[in-house]
Amino acid sequence: MKRPTISDIAEAAGVSIGAVSFALNDRPGVSAQTRERIRAIADELGWQPNAAARNLSAARAEAIGLVIARDAATLGVEPFYMQFIAGLETELSATGTALVLQVVGDHERAVEALRTLWAARRIDATILTDLWTDDVRVAAVDRLGLPGVLVGHPSVRPPGSNVPAVWSDDAAALTEAVGYLAGIGHRRIARVGGLVSLSHTRIRTAAFRAAARTHGLRAAEVIDTDYTWEAGAWATERLLTAADPPTAVMFDNDIMATAGLHVARKLGIDVPGRLSIVAGDDSQLCEMAYPALSALARDVHAYGAHAARVLLSGSGADYQDATPRLLLRDSIAPPPH
Amino acid sequence: MKRPTISDIAEAAGVSIGAVSFALNDRPGVSAQTRERIRAIADELGWQPNAAARNLSAARAEAIGLVIARDAATLGVEPFYMQFIAGLETELSATGTALVLQVVGDHERAVEALRTLWAARRIDATILTDLWTDDVRVAAVDRLGLPGVLVGHPSVRPPGSNVPAVWSDDAAALTEAVGYLAGIGHRRIARVGGLVSLSHTRIRTAAFRAAARTHGLRAAEVIDTDYTWEAGAWATERLLTAADPPTAVMFDNDIMATAGLHVARKLGIDVPGRLSIVAGDDSQLCEMAYPALSALARDVHAYGAHAARVLLSGSGADYQDATPRLLLRDSIAPPPH
DNA sequence: AAAGGGCGGTCGCTTCGTATA
DNA sequence: ATATACGAAGCGACCGCCCTT
Numbered sequence: 001m002k003r004p005t006i007s008d009i010a011e012a013a014g015v016s017i018g019a020v021s022f023a024l025n026d027r028p029g030v031s032a033q034t035r036e037r038i039r040a041i042a043d044e045l046g047w048q049p050n051a052a053a054r055n056l057s058a059a060r061a062e063a064i065g066l067v068i069a070r071d072a073a074t075l076g077v078e079p080f081y082m083q084f085i086a087g088l089e090t091e092l093s094a095t096g097t098a099l100v101l102q103v104v105g106d107h108e109r110a111v112e113a114l115r116t117l118w119a120a121r122r123i124d125a126t127i128l129t130d131l132w133t134d135d136v137r138v139a140a141v142d143r144l145g146l147p148g149v150l151v152g153h154p155s156v157r158p159p160g161s162n163v164p165a166v167w168s169d170d171a172a173a174l175t176e177a178v179g180y181l182a183g184i185g186h187r188r189i190a191r192v193g194g195l196v197s198l199s200h201t202r203i204r205t206a207a208f209r210a211a212a213r214t215h216g217l218r219a220a221e222v223i224d225t226d227y228t229w230e231a232g233a234w235a236t237e238r239l240l241t242a243a244d245p246p247t248a249v250m251f252d253n254d255i256m257a258t259a260g261l262h263v264a265r266k267l268g269i270d271v272p273g274r275l276s277i278v279a280g281d282d283s284q285l286c287e288m289a290y291p292a293l294s295a296l297a298r299d300v301h302a303y304g305a306h307a308a309r310v311l312l313s314g315s316g317a318d319y320q321d322a323t324p325r326l327l328l329r330d331s332i333a334p335p336p337h
Numbered sequence: 338m339k340r341p342t343i344s345d346i347a348e349a350a351g352v353s354i355g356a357v358s359f360a361l362n363d364r365p366g367v368s369a370q371t372r373e374r375i376r377a378i379a380d381e382l383g384w385q386p387n388a389a390a391r392n393l394s395a396a397r398a399e400a401i402g403l404v405i406a407r408d409a410a411t412l413g414v415e416p417f418y419m420q421f422i423a424g425l426e427t428e429l430s431a432t433g434t435a436l437v438l439q440v441v442g443d444h445e446r447a448v449e450a451l452r453t454l455w456a457a458r459r460i461d462a463t464i465l466t467d468l469w470t471d472d473v474r475v476a477a478v479d480r481l482g483l484p485g486v487l488v489g490h491p492s493v494r495p496p497g498s499n500v501p502a503v504w505s506d507d508a509a510a511l512t513e514a515v516g517y518l519a520g521i522g523h524r525r526i527a528r529v530g531g532l533v534s535l536s537h538t539r540i541r542t543a544a545f546r547a548a549a550r551t552h553g554l555r556a557a558e559v560i561d562t563d564y565t566w567e568a569g570a571w572a573t574e575r576l577l578t579a580a581d582p583p584t585a586v587m588f589d590n591d592i593m594a595t596a597g598l599h600v601a602r603k604l605g606i607d608v609p610g611r612l613s614i615v616a617g618d619d620s621q622l623c624e625m626a627y628p629a630l631s632a633l634a635r636d637v638h639a640y641g642a643h644a645a646r647v648l649l650s651g652s653g654a655d656y657q658d659a660t661p662r663l664l665l666r667d668s669i670a671p672p673p674h
Numbered sequence: 675a676a677a678g679g680g681c682g683g684t685c686g687c688t689t690c691g692t693a694t695a
Numbered sequence: 696a697t698a699t700a701c702g703a704a705g706c707g708a709c710c711g712c713c714c715t716t
Contacts, residue, residue, distance in 0.1 A: 018690090030699070086440045089440045283414060358709055389708095392685095
C-alpha cells in the first residue's frame with residue numbers, strides 16, 4: 001500500500017540512489033548484473049517514478065493541455081471533440097504523456113487557463129482548436145512561449161509566430177462539392193456557414209464563392225450562423241421560403257444539416273427530390289438522419305492523432321491532413337425540372 | 338517569458354523565500370504590508386506555484402483522473418461524456434484541480450491506466466463511470482487505496498468497500514415511464530436495454546419487469562444490446578416484425594431510439610400512431626429526431642458537477658441525484674384500436 | 675512577550691563530479 | 696586508463712524551528 005521510492009530500492013539492493021536512477025533509466029554507469037538486480041527489485045516493489053519529483057528536476061510536466069472554449073450546452077451532441085481526443089490519446093499514451101483537459105466559456109478564460117497551467121508547469125504544450133482569425137490564444141501562446149500546435153489553416157498564424165499548424169484543405173473540399181452539385185445540374189446553391197469569427201468559416205466561404213463563380217451559378221447565397229440547431233433551422237427556413245430558393249444547401253456542420261432536413265420536411269419539400277443537402281463533417285449523425293445525409297467526410301480520429309504527433313515530434317513543421325471528401329449518401333440528387 | 342519562481346519574488350521583494358511562501362499562502366508570520374507587497378510582485382510577475390514542487394512536498398497531485406473505457410468509434414455521438422466532463426469542470430476549476438483524461442479500450446487497460454497514474458502520483462482520485470456488476474475497476478481502486486467515486490447505483494459497491502456513489506434512481510424513472518404508458522392504454526411494451534454487463538442495465542430491466550407485472554401488461558419483452566445504432570435497429574426490427582408486436586418501445590439510449598424510429602419508418606409503422614417510443618437519456622438527439630422523441634430526462638451536466646463535489650468533499654457519503662423524469666415530446670400516444 | 679521574518683531540512687528524482695576497484 | 700558506483704547538489708515550494716526587534 002505504501003508506495004516505494006527510489007531510495008527503498010537502493011536500500012534493498014544495497015546500492016546508492018544514483019545507481020538506481022541510472023539503472024532504471026537505461027543510462028551507462030551501471031553493470032549489467034547490477035542493473036538487472038535493481039530492475040527486479042523495482043518490479044517486485046511495484047515502483048513507479050513519482051511524476052512530481054521527476055518533473056520537478058526535469059522541469060517538464062509530461063503533459064499537454066487541451067482547453068476547450070465552448071459553451072457547455074453545445075458541447076453535448078457535437079461529436080468532434082470526443083473523437084479528436086480519442087485520436088490524441090492514441091499518440092499520447094504511447095509516450096506516457098498525460099492529457100489535461102479544461103472546458104471554459106470563452107477565449108479570455110481559455111487564455112487565462114493556459115497561462116495558469118503553463119506557469120504552474122502543469123503542461124509542456126497545448127493544442128488550439130476552433131481557431132479564430134486574430135485568435136487571442138495564438139497571440140497568448142506566442143507571448144508565453146508555450147509550445148503548441150494550431151488545428152487549422154496555417155494562415156491563422158500571425159507573422160512572426162512559428163507555431164506549427166495541422167490542417168486540411170477545406171477550400172479544396174468545398175470546391176469539389178460545389179463542382180459535384182453543379183455537375184449534376186444545380187444552379188442555385190446556398191451555404192449555411194459556421195461562426196464567422198472562425199478562420200475556417202471564412203476560408204470555406206471564400207472557396208464556395210469562388211467555386212460558384214467558376215461554375216457560373218445563378219445564386220450562391222451564404223448565411224453565417226453559430227452552429228446551433230436553431231440557427232441552422234432559421235437559416236434554412238429563410239432560404240427555402242425566399243423567391244427562387246436554392247436547390248441545394250451545404251451546411252457547415254451536421255447538426256445544422258439535420259435541422260435543415262427538418263425544416264424542409266416541415267415545408268413539404270422533398271429531400272433529395274426538390275432539395276439536396278450536404279452536411280458539414282461526417283459524424284454518425286449523418287447516417288442517423290433520414291434520408292442519410294451526404295457529407296464532406298474526414299477522419300477526425302486521425303486528425304487528433306496527427307496533431308499529437310506534430311506536437312510530440314517538436315519538428316515545428318506544418319502537417320497537411322487528408323482533404324475531406326464528398327461522401328455520397330441519400331440526400332443528393334439532380335435538381336427538379 | 339521566463340516563468341518566475343518563488344525565489345525570484347523573494348529577491349524582488351528583498352525578503353526570504355520563507356516569507357514569500359507564508360505571504361502567498363495566507364499564513365500568519367508576515368506583516369500586512371509585506372504581504373501586500375509580495376502579492377503585488379507575484380501578480381506582476383505572473384507567478385504560479387510550480388505544481389511539481391508543491392505536489393512533491395505535499396504528496397498530492399491536485400488532479401483527478403477520468404479514464405474512459407470505451408471503444409473510440411462509439412464515443413463520437415454519445416453526448417454523455419462531454420456534458421459530464423463539462424459538469425465536472427465547473428467544480429474542479431473552482432478548486433484548482435486539474436482533470437487528467439485518458440481514453441482506453443477496455444477495463445483491463447483502464448485498471449492499468451489508473452494504477453500507473455496513481456503510482457506516479459499524477460492523480461489524487463478518480464471517477465468511475467459505466468459501472469459493471471463486479472467491476473474490476475472498483476476492486477482495483479479499493480486494492481490500490483485510490484480514492485474515487487462511483488457514478489452508478491450503490492449496489493455495485495462490493496461489500497467492504499466504502500467508495501461513495503453518486504446515483505439516480507433509474508428504477509423509479511423506469512417505473513414511472515411504464516406507468517405512464519400503461520395509463521394511456523399500452524398493454525404490450527418492450528424494452529431495448531444496454532449492455533447487460535452494466536449494472537444499471539440490470540437495475541432498469543428488473544424495474545421494467547416489476548412494473549410490467551404491476552400493471553398486468555400482456556407482453557414485456559426485453560432485448561439487451563451494446564448501445565449501438567446497429568443493435569438498436571436490429572432489436573427494433575425483431576420486435577416489430579414479430580407476431581403481436583409491442584405498441585411501445587423504451588430504449589436505453591438516444592442513439593438506439595433514433596435507430597428504432599428509422600426502422601419503424603422503414604416498416605411503414607407510424608410513430609406515435611402505431612408505435613410509441615421512449616428514448617434513454619435526453620440529449621439533443623431527441624429534439625433532432627422527427628417526430629421529437631420523448632425521453633427519460635436527466636441533467637448530465639449537474640450529474641458531473643455532483644460527482645466532482647462528492648469527490649472533493651471527501652465526505653465519503655453517497656449522493657442521490659434527481660430521478661430522471663419522463664419528458665413528453667411527440668413520440669408517445671395511446672395505442673391503436 | 676509577541677510578532678515578523680530568516681534559516682535549513684524535506685519531498686523523490688536527476689545528474690555531475692569524484693572516488694574506488 | 697576504464698568501468699562502476701558513490702555522494703551531494705540541485706529542482707521549487709513548504710513548514711517547523713529559531714532568532715531578531
